[in-house]
Amino acid sequence: xxxxxxxxxxxxxxxxxxxxxxxxxxxxxxxxxxxxxxxxxxxxxxxxxxxxxxxxxxxxxxxxxxxxxxxxxxxxxxxxxxxxxxxxxxxxxxxxxxxxxxxxxxxxxxxxxxxxxxxxxxxxxxxxxxxxxxxxxxxxxxxxxxxxxxxxxxxxxxxxxxxxxxxxxxxxxxxxxxxxxxxxxxxxxxxxxxxxxxxxxxxxxxxxxxxxxxxxxxxxxxxxxxxxxxxxxxxxxxxxxxxxxxxxxxxxxxxxxxxxxxxxxxxxxxxxxxxxxxxxxxxxxxxxx
Amino acid sequence: xxxxxxxxxxxxxxxxxxxxxxxxxxxxxxxxxxxxxxxxxxxxxxxxxxxxxxxxxxxxxxxxxxxxxxxxxxxxxxxxxxxxxxxxxxxxxxxxxxxxxxxxxxxxxxxxxxxxxxxxxxxxxxxxxxxxxxxxxxxxxxxxxxxxxxxxxxxxxxxxxxxxxxxxxxxxxxxxxxxxxxxxxxxxxxxxxxxxxxxxxxxxxxxxxxxxxxxxxxxxxxxxxxxxxxxxxxxxxxxxxxxxxxxxxxxxxxxxxxxxxxxxxxxxxxxxxxxxxxxxxxxxxxxxxxxxxxxxxxxxxxxxxxxxxxxxxxxxxxxxxxxxxxxxxxxxxxxxxxxxxxxxxxxxxxxxxxxxxxxxxxxxxxxxx
Numbered sequence: 001x002x003x004x005x006x007x008x009x010x011x012x013x014x015x016x017x018x019x020x021x022x023x024x025x026x027x028x029x030x031x032x033x034x035x036x037x038x039x040x041x042x043x044x045x046x047x048x049x050x051x052x053x054x055x056x057x058x059x060x061x062x063x064x065x066x067x068x069x070x071x072x073x074x075x076x077x078x079x080x081x082x083x084x085x086x087x088x089x090x091x092x093x094x095x096x097x098x099x100x101x102x103x104x105x106x107x108x109x110x111x112x113x114x115x116x117x118x119x120x121x122x123x124x125x126x127x128x129x130x131x132x133x134x135x136x137x138x139x140x141x142x143x144x145x146x147x148x149x150x151x152x153x154x155x156x157x158x159x160x161x162x163x164x165x166x167x168x169x170x171x172x173x174x175x176x177x178x179x180x181x182x183x184x185x186x187x188x189x190x191x192x193x194x195x196x197x198x199x200x201x202x203x204x205x206x207x208x209x210x211x212x213x214x215x216x217x218x219x220x221x222x223x224x225x226x227x228x229x230x231x232x233x234x235x236x237x238x239x240x241x242x243x244x245x246x247x248x249x250x251x252x253x254x255x256x257x258x259x260x261x262x263x264x265x266x267x268x269x270x271x272x273x274x275x276x277x278x279x280x281x282x283x284x285x286x287x288x289x
Numbered sequence: 290x291x292x293x294x295x296x297x298x299x300x301x302x303x304x305x306x307x308x309x310x311x312x313x314x315x316x317x318x319x320x321x322x323x324x325x326x327x328x329x330x331x332x333x334x335x336x337x338x339x340x341x342x343x344x345x346x347x348x349x350x351x352x353x354x355x356x357x358x359x360x361x362x363x364x365x366x367x368x369x370x371x372x373x374x375x376x377x378x379x380x381x382x383x384x385x386x387x388x389x390x391x392x393x394x395x396x397x398x399x400x401x402x403x404x405x406x407x408x409x410x411x412x413x414x415x416x417x418x419x420x421x422x423x424x425x426x427x428x429x430x431x432x433x434x435x436x437x438x439x440x441x442x443x444x445x446x447x448x449x450x451x452x453x454x455x456x457x458x459x460x461x462x463x464x465x466x467x468x469x470x471x472x473x474x475x476x477x478x479x480x481x482x483x484x485x486x487x488x489x490x491x492x493x494x495x496x497x498x499x500x501x502x503x504x505x506x507x508x509x510x511x512x513x514x515x516x517x518x519x520x521x522x523x524x525x526x527x528x529x530x531x532x533x534x535x536x537x538x539x540x541x542x543x544x545x546x547x548x549x550x551x552x553x554x555x556x557x558x559x560x561x562x563x564x565x566x567x568x569x570x571x572x573x574x575x576x577x578x579x580x581x582x583x584x585x586x587x588x589x590x591x592x593x594x595x596x597x598x599x600x601x602x603x604x605x606x607x608x609x610x611x612x613x614x615x616x617x618x619x620x621x622x623x624x625x626x627x628x629x630x631x632x633x634x635x636x637x638x639x640x641x642x643x644x645x646x647x648x649x650x651x652x653x654x655x656x657x658x
Contacts, residue, residue: 042317098358
């Protein structure tokens with residue numbers, strides 16, 4: 001029988017109904033004490049992950065995701081059940097929450113100064129995120145940056161870092177003590193693993209930070225660090241392309257993102273050395289003001 | 290009692306202050322039920338009107354505020370799509386009337402204020418349907434892949450062509466040439482029905498409030514699907530309350546008689562009154578009381594249960610029995626027996642296989658979740 005669990009992920013909360021051991025175990029690894037059996041808590045969204053029924057479930061079982069009564073996606077193979085739930089959580093927030101301008105982007109901060117890292121898959125964004133989070137920065141978000149309208153303030157939405165393909169081995173070498181989920185094989189992003197951010201990120205998961213920079217990272221195996229200052233229009237357009245709810249918030253999103261871009265530094269970087277990138281970010285952006 | 294009942298949800302609509310005693314758990318359940326019924330923005334407006342919005346728990350307020358933004362955006366999107374359709378199809382047919390949700394929104398009346406719906410319905414004269422379909426196809430509105438049976442159903446028996454989805458924006462348009470399926474034998478003279486239309490200040494053609502109400506109640510009571518029945522009942526209540534005068538009621542009754550949907554009008558009045566105590570004038574009551582059917586007890590059993598907020602949290606006993614009876618009744622109304630049997634055989638073949646092997650036995654794994 002399925003049990004109900006509760007995950008408190010400031011500023012949103014979820015209840016998850018499932019009996020799938022893989023899902024329960026991974027949630028417990030990734031979210032630690034934030035994940036518990038549901039008792040009196042009131043969750044924002046009721047999610048559920050179930051094994052599909054029928055004879056097929058004995059031969060090639062599938063996992064199904066529900067947000068309350070709604071099943072937004074077709075099923076995925078059973079071994080992806082946990083990753084499916086993580087994506088389902090993203091979908092739920094992206095589709096329902098419009099109190100923030102939400103950018104598909106990582107956010108990391110030193111003190112209360114934060115940098116946005118919007119980037120397409122394959123750019124090495126998550127590897128950079130994992131590296132920074134384990135080297136003196138705190139993670140506010142790996143995939144969804146929540147910006148309070150008309151400000152430069154980012155609200156943390158701390159979630160695991162989603163690493164793909166080759167980055168999985170790199171991350172396991174770099175962070176031998178990291179809390180990793182099981183690998184979900186052959187997803188639309190390739191092989192995928194989730195890594196829980198270090199304790200310092202979790203401990204500050206209710207502390208907002210102020211944006212001071214927007215950096216578009218690109219990992220290139222044969223490229224030593226190159227830095228380009230982006231002009232404001234280019235940076236703005238890239239933010240718009242990465243915004244989940246730009247079309248819904250319209251003028252609010254436009255003025256918020258314009259205000260952000262006009263008041264922060266904007267760079268595009270190409271690199272093959274994470275430590276060099278960290279040094280650049282700290283010297284040129286964080287310590288700049 | 291710890292759980293929210295369907296009656297609590299109805300009561301919250303009529304007397305918003307009744308919610309102030311809710312526990313956090315009940316608020317959570319209300320939000321879940323309303324989100325499922327696409328009524329969050331509708332209730333949000335009620336709470337604001339009652340002046341108690343600020344007294345709601347902060348967490349609940351956020352869900353309502355989210356819904357407000359989404360409903361506002363929905364409205365803008367519909368205006369955009371409707372303008373596109375009007376511009377592109379303006380000269381292609383005798384009339385192009387926006388029905389149901391889109392009609393409510395374009396009317397600018399309260400009924401459309403917070404209404405969320407998945408597709409835009411238009412009514413055009415039958416002769417122009419081919420031209421319209423081709424034109425929409427050129428503009429990127431394409432029919433989705435259908436089974437052979439469904440394709441045949443639409444082309445031969447239905448009152449609409451298969452839904453057309455815009456390849457880029459994802460919006461769906463349903464092009465109708467009648468208001469009920471042709472095969473039912475109850476279809477109306479569409480050209481005549483279309484004469485009950487008005488033009489909005491923005492130049493969109495919509496049904497007059499009387500015809501709009503009639504169409505709304507036909508859609509609810511001449512149908513096998515009542516999943517959104519409670520929301521549809523709110524629409525009818527809102528339309529009747531906002532237009533409570535002779536110039537609304539008399540044409541509504543006349544039109545119901547002309548088109549042969551007197552029973553549906555009677556049922557609509559009966560259940561809005563039962564649920565929301567809608568104010569319906571005595572002269573209307575007198576006129577429609579003669580439409581009361583002999584099997585009203587049977588209909589009460591079905592509709593008392595299914596026109597309530599429909600969510601697993603608050604379903605009454607025998608809900609699925611009532612729902613199943615409506616499914617049967619709706620199908621019988623829409624199709625003659627021999628066609629119904631054929632239709633059900635085609636449909637049940639697939640569902641038997643699905644129930645045996647799993648709902649998604651035919652579903653190919655899609656890589657993009």
